[in-house]
Amino acid sequence: MIISNFLNNHNSRWMSIELAANSPTEQNISLMKKTNKIILSTRQLKFISKTIINKEKCKLLVFGVGNDSGYWHKLNRHGVTVFLEDNEKWIEKVKKRHKSIKVYKVDYKTKRKDWKELLDSPDLEKIKLPDKVVNKKWDVILVDAPEGWSDNKPGRMKSIFLSSKLVKISGDVFVHDCNRQVEDIYSNKFLKKRNLKIEIKSFFGNLRHYQINRTLYG
Numbered sequence: 001m002i003i004s005n006f007l008n009n010h011n012s013r014w015m016s017i018e019l020a021a022n023s024p025t026e027q028n029i030s031l032m033k034k035t036n037k038i039i040l041s042t043r044q045l046k047f048i049s050k051t052i053i054n055k056e057k058c059k060l061l062v063f064g065v066g067n068d069s070g071y072w073h074k075l076n077r078h079g080v081t082v083f084l085e086d087n088e089k090w091i092e093k094v095k096k097r098h099k100s101i102k103v104y105k106v107d108y109k110t111k112r113k114d115w116k117e118l119l120d121s122p123d124l125e126k127i128k129l130p131d132k133v134v135n136k137k138w139d140v141i142l143v144d145a146p147e148g149w150s151d152n153k154p155g156r157m158k159s160i161f162l163s164s165k166l167v168k169i170s171g172d173v174f175v176h177d178c179n180r181q182v183e184d185i186y187s188n189k190f191l192k193k194r195n196l197k198i199e200i201k202s203f204f205g206n207l208r209h210y211q212i213n214r215t216l217y218g
């Protein structure tokens with residue numbers, strides 16, 4: 001009985017991801033969100049999905065793994081998808097479920113409480129990233145990590161800054177939780193207010209879409 005419940009849950013989670021990745025309609029995404037307990041809203045997932053699908057062989061970089069990782073990996077099956085994650089437990093959890101996803105461990109070495117000093121500090125650039133991440137320009141970047149919901153969490157200062165360095169000109173950057181101060185200030189500084197296209201609100205965090213139309217630097 002308990003085993004069959006487990007298998008049913010496991011199968012429905014897996015099947016709903018397959019279904020949404022093959023046919024990302026609102027209904028399928030909503031079902032996948034519910035069965036997999038994904039935090040991003042259905043509207044947010046659908047909007048990001050559309051952007052990915054519209055690129056030919058999309059190079060997709062995602063800051064953070066979670067219950068949505070298998071979906072991004074499957075949706076972007078004709079392109080390249082790479083995840084960056086600081087939490088070993090979440091890496092193990094997601095890799096157990098989706099063996100073929102590519103995740104690199106990163107260490108931000110930051111605390112959210114230091115966000116003001118970091119804003120204009122050369123330390124913002126200090127982080128070790130794999131060559132396979134640095135040597136590419138990415139079509140779509142999703143920033144939904146690291147954790148930034150309290151002062152003792154790492155905060156998204158470096159991930160937002162890095163997204164501005166790694167995105168292609170004409171690429172798209174999505175930043176979740178922009179209703180929070182650090183995400184708001186860092187996104188507007190490094191991705192530029194003029195590039196902000198839309199903010200999709202949700203009780204669990206607002207998602208901003210920045211479309212990078214010309215160089216952010218120089």
Ligand SMILES: C[S@@+](CC[C@H](N)C(=O)[O-])C[C@H]1O[C@@H](n2cnc3c(N)ncnc32)[C@H](O)[C@@H]1O
Nearest residue numbers: 038039040064065066067068087090144145147
């Ligand atoms: C906000 S979560 C990313 C969630 C995912 N994009 C989603 O919509 O479900 C950001 C970080 O928290 C951890 N995490 C991932 N999924 C989580 C979840 N469902 N609940 C709590 N923490 C999670 C991971 O370390 C991840 O890098």
